[in-house]
Amino acid sequence: MKTWMDKRIALALFLPSVMIVVYWIVKGLIKLYNWFVSLPDYSSAWWNSLGSFCINNLSIIIVVYLIICLQVAGIAEFRFKKNFIKAYLFGIIMTPPIMIILWGKKLEPVNYDK
Numbered sequence: 001m002k003t004w005m006d007k008r009i010a011l012a013l014f015l016p017s018v019m020i021v022v023y024w025i026v027k028g029l030i031k032l033y034n035w036f037v038s039l040p041d042y043s044s045a046w047w048n049s050l051g052s053f054c055i056n057n058l059s060i061i062i063v064v065y066l067i068i069c070l071q072v073a074g075i076a077e078f079r080f081k082k083n084f085i086k087a088y089l090f091g092i093i094m095t096p097p098i099m100i101i102l103w104g105k106k107l108e109p110v111n112y113d114k
Contacts, residue, residue: 065092072096 039049054061073088076099091099 069096072100076100 069091076082076087077084
């Protein structure tokens, strides 16, 4: 009975979370589309507009990058048995895909029979 109730509660919390994330993604894509539509035709002004967009939203870009690094550090901790803090700092410095590639090559087979 407890497992059934736990699954219900988890589902009740999961569905609103998914709906909120989907809403954010849709609103972000609409905002990005409107920004692209308002850009002038490809010229040197396009690069200036892109640069000003990045500068105006630099804090958001940094926060999103750090969250991605946290997620990849969690994956490295569970999958490659690495230290979370070390993986997080390595991910910030080297970028998450490069960190996973470098640590993935050193992966030894995990024996779950122990």
